[in-house]
Amino acid sequence: MAAHPRPSGYVAGVDLGGTKLRAALADLDGLIVDEQVQPTDPRGGTAVAAQIDALLRELAVRAGVAWTDVRASAIGLPGVPDPATGAIELSPNVSDLEALDVRAELTRRLGHPVVLDNDVNMAAAGEQWLGSGRTHRHFVFVAVGTGVGMGIVLNGELVRGARGAAGEISYLPLGTDPFDKDNQVKGALEEAVAGAALAARYRAVSGEQASVPDVFDRAAAGDPDALAAIDEEARLIALAVVAVAAVLDPEAVVLGGGIGSRAELVEPVRRWVAALSADAPLIKTSRLGDRAGLLGAVAVARREAGVRDDSPAHRNTSFQTAEGR
Structure with missing residues (x-):
């Protein structure tokens, strides 16, 4: 049987956050041409x-791509898209999305x-496409940063719920x-665990103001107050990991986000999880760091444009990051 010809064109991926907007234009093999x-x-x-x-039109111009060749876009947003109205619920970090049919407006x-x-x-x-979830059919991605959330992949498919x-998981009673x-x-x-809480925890024990990156830098330098603040952070994250594992039984938990x-x-986190459960999933760090959401949007847009495999035909060197252990 003759192979189906691969569709041609480009796709756009967007990672919308409360403070930053990341966007990328990629060909259908997954090679990013501009971001x-x-x-x-x-x-x-x-x-x-x-x-x-x-921004997306600017990327197309800079890459020399005709806008009519951009076949689909995928946007990750800090909230829950309502499939009936297109509005975004549970989005405290970007205002006025709950009153707008975002899908219709962008389409x-x-x-x-x-x-x-x-x-x-x-x-x-x-992470499923290019990161720490590639070798797992059942995993969860736990993001801890400005906010807290989780993506669930079971039997190779994203689970979104009713x-x-x-x-x-930000609403877990923990x-x-x-x-x-x-x-x-x-x-x-x-x-309890978002960035502001970690900074406040350090301030409470040290009496000093410090950003989250500063807390980690001070911990690396041996600051006992910073080490204690991070250890408490890990303890609370471990509680969530064990609660999730008890319900979903994933092979792996991938930690991501600015803190995770x-x-x-x-x-x-591994140490606290082991203290709570003898049968814990593998705990890994994100391979993709702060680009996970952007690359995921590119992967989703490729599927929307008709690409039926999840393996890029040629690798963008910017995808290459250290394997999370």
Whole structure:
């Protein structure tokens, strides 16, 4: 039987965060031809949709690609897309997305099919395609950074749940009082382990202000207060990992995000998980770091454009990162 010809053209991937907007243009083999990072428009809503449109068209111009050759776009967003309305729910870090049919707005602007998904689901798709999930059919991607979330891959497929909110582990009743309404906006676990909480924990024990990268730098230099703050972070993440493993039974847990992907975190998480469970999944660090969501969006856009395999025909050297252990 003759092989089906591979479709031609390009796709766009977008990773929309509360502070940064990452976008990439790639050919259908997965080779990125241009990418850029901008601050996210603080006005949110239609202003962010316009920003995405302008940025993707700018990438096409810079790469010498005709816009009509861009066949599909995929956007990862910090929230849960409602399949009925196209609005984004549970998105406290980008304003006014809950009142906008984001999918329709972007489809109108871009003029081609648009796929929306939670940003952590997109990151899980990236790890599945090119990262630490490549060798696992059952894994979860746990992102810890400004916020907290999880992407679930079971039997090789992303799991989204009845309302698209599967993996919203920020709302696990762990780490802080889940009955306190102040902890119900972002979630009890997120209030305990997100970046602001780690910085506050260090400040509480040391009396000094420090950013999250500074806390890790000070821990590397042997600062006992920084080491204690990171160890407590790992303990709380381990509670979430064991809770997730009890329900989903994954082969592996991939830690990502600005905090989760730090190499210094994986060993204390493993130690705390081992103290809680004798039958723990493999704990790994993201191979793709802060590009997981962007590469996942490219992978999803390729599928939307008709590419039926998940292996790039030729590797972009920018994909090559150290294997998470």
